[in-house]
Amino acid sequence: MAIHRITLTVNGEHEIVNVPSNMTLLRMLRETLALTGTKNGCSAGECGACTVLINGEPVNSCMVLAVECDGAEIVTVEGLAHDGQLDPLQDAIIAAAGVQCGFCTPGILVNSRALLDRVPDPSDEEIRTALVGNLCRCTGYVRIIEAVKDAAKLSKEAGHGSR
């Protein structure tokens, strides 16, 4: 198996990593960089638990080879908090009790962050559409959607866009 040396940015940190040709981005994040916040729910592009941002776009990291990410900028759930402050989405999902087992939560947070960066005041429909690929077996989604709306409102009141 060929090994490739790639350079990329993960949560603002410059990384140089040796990866086998068949290693997914999900495995590289979890096994090589020990960023275990990103979850493996299905390994098949079905559940969204492994969602990360690649150059600002939400992607199922189980469906991307690490070697394809040479030069990319990756953000995982660990990269949402800044300077010890949780992202408003993280505060809101806790406050709204939108977390039960928590397995889906990292993917939902990352995908919702991408939505709010694109659409600072999304409708229920826009939130549902954005999260259509993120499966949650516990919450029934209502509180998750409330949390995204609350985070949008908090960010607006704070007067600094989506974060």
Ligand code: FES
């Ligand atoms: S683990 Fe990637 S979509 Fe389920």
Ligand code: FES
């Ligand atoms: S909180 Fe359990 S799967 Fe979503």
